[in-house]
Amino acid sequence: MTPETIALIDSLNAVSSRAKGIGEALRTGQMKAERQRQYAKMLSDLASLLLDHADLQDSPFHDTPSPPVPQVSPSDDAA
Template identity: 45%
Template sequence: MDKETKALIDSLRAVSGHAESIASALMLGKMTPQSQHEYAGMLGELSQLLHEHAAIRETSGHAVRCRPSSPRQNPPALP
């Protein structure tokens, strides 16, 4: 695993490790606006890392070619 992928995985784990406590704090009205901004910054940085990682993979030939479709890409058919 290259260092960029490791950094992305570490960031994903850090952000997801806080998700439940963030959700609880929001639900209980205990999360300060400053904390909300800080977490939003983490999410923004993670988003940028993921975009950069994908771009590197596309241009380097290391992109995953065969991947299962996600529910976001294929919404269920309406009756």
């Protein structure tokens, strides 16, 4: 497994672990608009990383190492 794949999996796990708390904060009206924007940006960045990873796998240079993928790190508080 490449370092990029490991970083992507770590980022996916970090975002997934926050999803339930984010949903609850939204449901109860406890999530401020700015925090919603931050989480949306994190999801957007993660989607871009996943697309880049898929494109890399389709590339003829798939076995060529590429620079490390930055990890998406959610904030500790949902509200």
